[in-house]
Amino acid sequence: MSKPSKVRLRLQPMGAEFEVARGAALQDILFAHGVEFPCGGRARCKGCRVRVIEGDLPLSPEQEKLLSPEDCAAGWRLACCGRAEGNLTLELAQWEAKVLADDRAFAFVPRDGLGIAVDLGTTTLAAQLLDLSTANVLAVRTGLNPQARYGADIMSRVSHAMADQGQARLERLIREEIGKLARDLLRSAKADPSAVREMTIVGNTVMHHLFCGVSIEPLSHYPFEAADDGLKVFSAAELGWEMPNARVRFLPCFGSFVGSDILAGVLATPLHDSVELMALVDLGTNGEMVVGTRDRMLCASTAAGPAFEGARISQGMRAATGAISAVAVKEGRLECHVIGDGKPRGLCGSGLVDAVAGALEIGKILPSGRLADGAMEMPLRAPVRLTQGDIRELQLAKGAIAAGLRILLQQWGAQPGDLTALHLSGAFGNYINRASARRIGLISSPREVVHPAGNTALLGAKKALFLAEDEDGAYRELRKKVRHIGLSEDPNFQEIYVEEMSFPS
Numbered sequence: 001m002s003k004p005s006k007v008r009l010r011l012q013p014m015g016a017e018f019e020v021a022r023g024a025a026l027q028d029i030l031f032a033h034g035v036e037f038p039c040g041g042r043a044r045c046k047g048c049r050v051r052v053i054e055g056d057l058p059l060s061p062e063q064e065k066l067l068s069p070e071d072c073a074a075g076w077r078l079a080c081c082g083r084a085e086g087n088l089t090l091e092l093a094q095w096e097a098k099v100l101a102d103d104r105a106f107a108f109v110p111r112d113g114l115g116i117a118v119d120l121g122t123t124t125l126a127a128q129l130l131d132l133s134t135a136n137v138l139a140v141r142t143g144l145n146p147q148a149r150y151g152a153d154i155m156s157r158v159s160h161a162m163a164d165q166g167q168a169r170l171e172r173l174i175r176e177e178i179g180k181l182a183r184d185l186l187r188s189a190k191a192d193p194s195a196v197r198e199m200t201i202v203g204n205t206v207m208h209h210l211f212c213g214v215s216i217e218p219l220s221h222y223p224f225e226a227a228d229d230g231l232k233v234f235s236a237a238e239l240g241w242e243m244p245n246a247r248v249r250f251l252p253c254f255g256s257f258v259g260s261d262i263l264a265g266v267l268a269t270p271l272h273d274s275v276e277l278m279a280l281v282d283l284g285t286n287g288e289m290v291v292g293t294r295d296r297m298l299c300a301s302t303a304a305g306p307a308f309e310g311a312r313i314s315q316g317m318r319a320a321t322g323a324i325s326a327v328a329v330k331e332g333r334l335e336c337h338v339i340g341d342g343k344p345r346g347l348c349g350s351g352l353v354d355a356v357a358g359a360l361e362i363g364k365i366l367p368s369g370r371l372a373d374g375a376m377e378m379p380l381r382a383p384v385r386l387t388q389g390d391i392r393e394l395q396l397a398k399g400a401i402a403a404g405l406r407i408l409l410q411q412w413g414a415q416p417g418d419l420t421a422l423h424l425s426g427a428f429g430n431y432i433n434r435a436s437a438r439r440i441g442l443i444s445s446p447r448e449v450v451h452p453a454g455n456t457a458l459l460g461a462k463k464a465l466f467l468a469e470d471e472d473g474a475y476r477e478l479r480k481k482v483r484h485i486g487l488s489e490d491p492n493f494q495e496i497y498v499e500e501m502s503f504p505s
């Protein structure tokens, strides 16, 4: 008798249960449930681990190479290597990201019709539908960037785009997804698509090039130059979206890997109106930053790696149930807070920063980053522990950001104490404990000038919906005031980076 053509899949901890075609690739199925494939499914990163609770997923030699024998014995597998050949119950090591939207009020000049603002991130998308006469948000939608199945970070996206029609494929995927997001927004607000007049999209340089159809090739090699072609304007119709009166604008980038998400952040903070020295830092895998006043700005980007997001950390995970998200020192010991108050299953970015800050405080970690007792790991709350490798990953990430900011301030001719405001944007910037960030030396400005700034890219995209007619001219003027600094070209970069990798004593 032939086997049924469908098999049943159960996903934990979300409890989702559904049927799929027998033999379907788990990468395709799980991606739709919020699972990321950091290395693009090439069996190189372990980021897609799943544990088989019921059923059978065979181990292949490539999985045995990456997973420890203990993990294999406990049922852990790489989802990117597996197919649903029979009924399966799987525990996912990661699940859907919390995407940061924005609900702050701002000054605006009323306009007719509706507008849509989109923050196009490397991993996630956030979009809002606004009434342009009141600036009221009528609907919010968030989702995953469908390109993420081809790699989690911008450089793996660039390498996919460079191979065999990759750029066209990535362009089609993201245009379809944003069109779908717009349709969902309109449907949930019961709004007429013909009422949409404006749509603004912001994103990093790679997202910009991939959406706009600008060749990604110059971003694939030194000196990593972005195309300097200003505001990109489309009609919704040419993008295949059914909003007959909508103009779609992708805001311009600042240069190299500093994109229009940072330009939007400048509009949001608003750094471009400030007479006093301010900074905006996006603490992402690609750390982007800008320092300046309304007259002059310097910007840069730095590869910080994914440690702040809990990735490449031995028991790293998202800020979700079971994550140690905060650690405090009480009576000379580390006290861990676990999301959901249950048994811990991992450590998220804010917990990692707190744990290292606390361990420095009680002398368990030395300023060099070594564990004081010479061990290779220290327990946090069983079974979660902090390893020497985790501390090293954090040093690399915080060193890259701190060195970037230090060089920008130096080139400006200022000290960290001269900043009147330091805005930390992005999800991680919102949740990080500022005292811990100072303790590990990620930031050295006084705590009171450091502000969690939320999703500044989305707020800036919303503000841009209301900009006056000669918007292109306004962006040109703004971009003339911004100079891009190639950090690695600074003769002192290496020395500063190494210094910044140490922790303050």
Ligand code: FES
Pocket: 036, 037, 038, 039, 040, 041, 042, 043, 044, 045, 046, 047, 048, 049, 078, 079, 080, 081
């Ligand atoms: S090992 Fe990287 S996505 Fe599967």
